[in-house]
Amino acid sequence: MAEGLFCHKPCTVSGGGKSEISKSLGDYIQYGPVFVANLEEDFDLVQQFFDRDYSDRWKSGRRRDDAQRPSRTLLSPLRSLGSVIQLLTPSDDYTPEYNAWLASFPDNIFPLVYLIKRYVPVQAQGNWRDFFGVDSINGRPGHELKGLGRRLIGSYLRVGLLPTKGWRTFKLRQDFAPAVKVQMEDDITASAVVPVGQIQHLPAGLQAASCKFSVNCEYRLFQRPDDAVHRGLDRQTELDMSRPDNFLSNFEPLTAAQVQTIVERVTEFDEFSPPMRELLSASAGSGTVVCSAYPRLMDGKPSKNPRYLQIRPDLQAPEVGYIAERGMRLARGIGSRDPLPVPVGAVLIGRRNNPPDRAAGIRPLAVYNPIHYQELPEFFMDVICSLTGKSPSTTGAGSEGALTKGSFNALRTIVDLNAALVSYVLTGLAGFSTAAGYVGPDKRVDHDISLLVPEIWCRLSAKERDPAFLIREGHLEPVHDFEHQGRNVPASRLGYRITAKFVRTFFGRVFDYPDRVFDDAYLRPETQDLDAFADGVHNIT
Amino acid sequence: MNLATAVGIDGSRGMSPQDLAEVRALAESIVGRARPGHLETGLCPADRRIETFLNAHFADLTEESPLRLPDSLALPRHGIAREFSLPANGDSYRNEHVTSYRVRNGVLHNPRSDRRTTKGTFHVCEGGLPIPGDKKSVPRPVFVALFRQALCPPIELLVVPRTSKQAEPVRAFVSLLLRPIVSPEVPGVQPAKSMEVRFFAPAGVVSNLDFVESIFGNAGNPHLPENDAGLDAEHWTGHSGCVLLAPHLTQLTKKQLGLPDWDNATERQRRDGMCWRSADERYNDGQAFKVTCRDSSGVIVTLIADNYFGYCKKEVKTQISYAANLFGNAEEEHSGGALAFPRYNLGGHFNAGDYRTNDRTLAELARADPDAIELLPEGYGVDRHSPNLVYVPADAGRAGDGDPPAARQDLHDPLRLQGATGETSFDRHMEADRHSGRGAILP
Numbered sequence: 004m005a006e007g008l009f010c011h012k013p014c015t016v017s018g019g020g021k022s023e024i025s026k027s028l029g030d031y032i033q034y035g036p037v038f039v040a041n042l043e044e045d046f047d048l049v050q051q052f053f054d055r056d057y058s059d060r061w062k063s064g065r066r067r068d069d070a071q072r073p074s075r076t077l078l079s080p081l082r083s084l085g086s087v088i089q090l091l092t093p094s095d096d097y098t099p100e101y102n103a104w105l106a107s108f109p110d111n112i113f114p115l116v117y118l119i120k121r122y123v124p125v126q127a128q129g130n131w132r133d134f135f136g137v138d139s140i141n142g143r144p145g146h147e148l149k150g151l152g153r154r155l156i157g158s159y160l161r162v163g164l165l166p167t168k169g170w171r172t173f174k175l176r177q178d179f180a181p182a183v184k185v186q187m188e189d190d191i192t193a194s195a196v197v198p199v200g201q202i203q204h205l206p207a208g209l210q211a212a213s214c215k216f217s218v219n220c221e222y223r224l225f226q227r228p229d230d231a232v233h234r235g236l237d238r239q240t241e242l243d244m245s246r247p248d249n250f251l252s253n254f255e256p257l258t259a260a261q262v263q264t265i266v267e268r269v270t271e272f273d274e275f276s277p278p279m280r281e282l283l284s285a286s287a288g289s290g291t292v293v294c295s296a297y298p299r300l301m302d303g304k305p306s307k308n309p310r311y312l313q314i315r316p317d318l319q320a321p322e323v324g325y326i327a328e329r330g331m332r333l334a335r336g337i338g339s340r341d342p343l344p345v346p347v348g349a350v351l352i353g354r355r356n357n358p359p360d361r362a363a364g365i366r367p368l369a370v371y372n373p374i375h376y377q378e379l380p381e382f383f384m385d386v387i388c389s390l391t392g393k394s395p396s397t398t399g400a401g402s403e404g405a406l407t408k409g410s411f412n413a414l415r416t417i418v419d420l421n422a423a424l425v426s427y428v429l430t431g432l433a434g435f436s437t438a439a440g441y442v443g444p445d446k447r448v449d450h451d452i453s454l455l456v457p458e459i460w461c462r463l464s465a466k467e468r469d470p471a472f473l474i475r476e477g478h479l480e481p482v483h484d485f486e487h488q489g490r491n492v493p494a495s496r497l498g499y500r501i502t503a504k505f506v507r508t509f510f511g512r513v514f515d516y517p518d519r520v521f522d523d524a525y526l527r528p529e530t531q532d533l534d535a536f537a538d539g540v541h542n543i544t
Numbered sequence: 545m546n547l548a549t550a551v552g553i554d555g556s557r558g559m560s561p562q563d564l565a566e567v568r569a570l571a572e573s574i575v576g577r578a579r580p581g582h583l584e585t586g587l588c589p590a591d592r593r594i595e596t597f598l599n600a601h602f603a604d605l606t607e608e609s610p611l612r613l614p615d616s617l618a619l620p621r622h623g624i625a626r627e628f629s630l631p632a633n634g635d636s637y638r639n640e641h642v643t644s645y646r647v648r649n650g651v652l653h654n655p656r657s658d659r660r661t662t663k664g665t666f667h668v669c670e671g672g673l674p675i676p677g678d679k680k681s682v683p684r685p686v687f688v689a690l691f692r693q694a695l696c697p698p699i700e701l702l703v704v705p706r707t708s709k710q711a712e713p714v715r716a717f718v719s720l721l722l723r724p725i726v727s728p729e730v731p732g733v734q735p736a737k738s739m740e741v742r743f744f745a746p747a748g749v750v751s752n753l754d755f756v757e758s759i760f761g762n763a764g765n766p767h768l769p770e771n772d773a774g775l776d777a778e779h780w781t782g783h784s785g786c787v788l789l790a791p792h793l794t795q796l797t798k799k800q801l802g803l804p805d806w807d808n809a810t811e812r813q814r815r816d817g818m819c820w821r822s823a824d825e826r827y828n829d830g831q832a833f834k835v836t837c838r839d840s841s842g843v844i845v846t847l848i849a850d851n852y853f854g855y856c857k858k859e860v861k862t863q864i865s866y867a868a869n870l871f872g873n874a875e876e877e878h879s880g881g882a883l884a885f886p887r888y889n890l891g892g893h894f895n896a897g898d899y900r901t902n903d904r905t906l907a908e909l910a911r912a913d914p915d916a917i918e919l920l921p922e923g924y925g926v927d928r929h930s931p932n933l934v935y936v937p938a939d940a941g942r943a944g945d946g947d948p949p950a951a952r953q954d955l956h957d958p959l960r961l962q963g964a965t966g967e968t969s970f971d972r973h974m975e976a977d978r979h980s981g982r983g984a985i986l987p
Contacts, residue, residue, distance in 0.1 A: 192878075251647070422873075
């Protein structure tokens with residue numbers, strides 16, 4: 004889409020997903036085959052969708068198609084894939100009979116419908132079955148769907164990990180493509196707030212009285228590539244570090260002979276991505292080099308603090324930002340010389356949550372569901388403390404200082420807090436927060452939610468991002484104080500949190516089966532372990 | 545700002561060989577001029593502002609002998625610090641604080657220890673604004689003593705590594721001018737405003753200047769009027785910062801710096817360790833620290849007794865925060881952020897008309913925006929700056945029946961942007977499709 008959403012992630016504790024907000028989800032999507040149970044039976048069900056007349060689906064007065072044209076068939080080129088997905092997703096606008104008809108089909112049929120819609124050529128609608136099939140395995144039909152002579156591929160995203168080391172993966176909608184992101188901030192940001200009346204050419208749909216503008220103060224980012232010790236895992240770092248002009252610190256200078264040894268161990272060497280392989284091959288036998296997988300040895304152990312300066316991604320690939328700019332200019336109807344203001348559109352702070360470790364005496368801090376909203380007083384209590392859960396390098400929950408600025412302030416923190424408070428009051432930006440690490444004591448999520456939320460948020464309209472709307476419509480529910488073991492648990496400080504309805508409605512823009520992504524254990528973490536939940540709230544308050 | 549000369553960034557490419565040759569020649573001419581008696585004389589305007597503040601702030605203590613910033617080799621563009629940080633005819637350099645290597649993929653600087661704590665690190669000089677409770681409070685005469693000591697590093701630490709293998713190495717301070725942003729540009733409303741920061745280091749730790757200029761940009765020769773913030777009221781917040789690296793300060797004793805003994809110390813001094821029980825106790829127990837002097841007049845001066853790179857970045861951050869606090873209606877935020885554009889995979893058919901929000905035509909747009917759009921006879925437009933960007937007319941994709949010509953089919957595919965990796969998910973996702981590699985934007 005031509006207009007993007009500027010997602011701002013301030014006051015985010017370490018491990019809270021500050022840098023994840025600008026990473027592309029594309030690097031995290033898994034690809035896998037599409038299965039059928041029984042090809043002929045499944046295709047008979049699919050055919051029912053193609054044959055149906057959909058003109059009776061609307062509740063009276065809800066019909067949204069502006070033209071009075073007859074309802075288009077599913078395979079008509081006039082109907083987009085997106086409109087087919089909307090058509091086959093239950094909605095309050097449809098009659099109960101129609102929704103019940105949709106519910107009568109098995110789950111695996113819908114992805115097949117979308118897939119066939121996506122791939123079948125326009126001129127071959129009548130004989131679409133001819134294009135799809137399965138291989139025969141040991142004389143019986145297999146289950147892996149093939150089409151147009153190829154194995155068909157679906158895309159899946161991880162949302163959470165299982166205790167058994169397995170992943171929870173969910174199929175992405177056939178019309179989903181990961182958002183294009185232009186990094187705007189990474190660590191040090193300068194911001195200012197300006198009244199809307201002074202600004203020309205703002206994006207449509209803006210409600211606020213004032214807008215916040217933010218800019219990155221840095222041109223290179225001081226990265227600590229923790230994952231790069233595993234060859235091939237952090238491809239971006241391997242690409243960056245293969246440049247000729249790096250600033251590197253706390254790595255090991257590898258001699259020509261050492262590199263020669265690395266290159267000669269072929270099976271391990273091949274785990275590196277191509278740029279790092281090329282660099283090392285070129286260095287073998289001549290000159291010193293730094294390899295991303297070899298941090299400096301300190302007393303025989305690899306340093307835990309290897310660093311390099313990464314050129315800001317938006318400066319390295321300026322074309323993405325340029326195309327984004329052109330899209331916004333066209334959408335707003337302004338030329339290339341007019342001012343193009345890009346205000347902050349959403350505030351999404353990140354939390355780092357940890358489960359209790361009773362053996363080590365570490366108390367839990369994992370009482371938040373995937374997304375919370377807090378009204379300004381509660382939100383501000385939170386950012387003043389900037390509580391962080393235990394991270395690999397710390398021993399328990401602690402504060403990272405007001406607004407996570409720690410000690411890096413030559414004046415008293417009240418000055419920063421005043422400025423922040425005034426800017427929240429003036430802009431009316433709503434304080435949402437997302438969970439990283441754990442949701443409740445049992446559900447490990449790492450950064451899966453940090454990565455997913457910007458995808459959801461940029462697919463919401465300005466109205467849908469408004470907490471008043473979300474609360475009114477039951478997309479957010481308040482957390483209430485309660486009594487536990489004779490003691491009041493002031494859980495209302497946690498504000499509001501997303502509901503099953505939120506997930507069904509808005510995660511449904513990304514996933515085929517949104518209601519399965521987060522069940523009650525995620526949405527109401529107290530159902531996992533009430534003692535741990537109460538202790539977590541006490542730990543905070 | 546010119547990214548190539550200020551930060552050494554030119555898109556995805558490295559610096560060109562001509563640029564590198566130019567930087568090398570400049571580095572050579574700067575050390576060539578740096579014989580005793582040939583250093584830049586006279587203060588640059590930024591340094592004058594900083595010295596004026598110091599000598600006013602400490603007027604009662606420095607009457608006899610005013611505080612002076614060190615004479616220094618000013619690095620006028622990005623890249624010279626890197627040239628200085630290694631021998632001209634060698635690939636490694638080592639001193640007490642850092643070991644440096646020239647490697648195939650850049651430069652490697654390993655400081656003495658690989659990480660630092662922030663505990664007990666933050667010291668603030670008394671006088672001026674109140675001192676936050678989490679910082680250590682430093683008596684004014686002690687700051688003056690520390691400042692004077694900062695100007696007298698061990699002579700080996702002053703060696704410019706580039707000249708370290710010469711018979712007579714050049715010894716000097718090196719310095720840098722930064723102009724970090726404090727308040728962003730708001731298009732059509734206000735320009736970006738920055739503060740000025742002068743960064744000084746003994747040449748032995750010039751790698752720290754490479755580090756900070758690579759992050760914040762080199763704002764040019766501080767002696768030139770065009771780089772004087774004082775003559776640039778539109779883009780200057782009016783705040784000046786100064787950072788002086790002095791890793792040798794951890795060797796000094798509390799007594800020598802004039803701190804009181806335990807019996808004569810205040811409660812806070814006892815809490816902060818700003819007093820001694822035995823005369824050989826070292827200041828801050830010999831641990832790394834930084835000490836800041838500032839008041840509401842808008843000048844902030846910090847001595848950093850360590851060469852860990854992270855401290856330098858955080859100090860500039862702290863000074864930006866200070867300037868933002870004094871400037872007003874500006875915040876320095878610890879934040880990540882991205883502009884996210886949703887994408888949809890709409891399949892092989894796309895009707896531009898479904899997404900139309902107004903009546904403008906491509907021809908009108910090309911007329912209104914000739915700098916950007918080149919309209920081709922075939923009826924579509926190509927961007928003049930980014931030829932991968934194609935503009936399609938508002939009726940594109942209305943083909944309906946029949947198989948559209950292959951050339952048009954490309955244009956019907958949804959907006960497709962190529963990321964830094966050169967591959968989008970579409971490539972892997974849509975095995976059955978081959979795209980032209982072009983992105984389309986609708987008028």
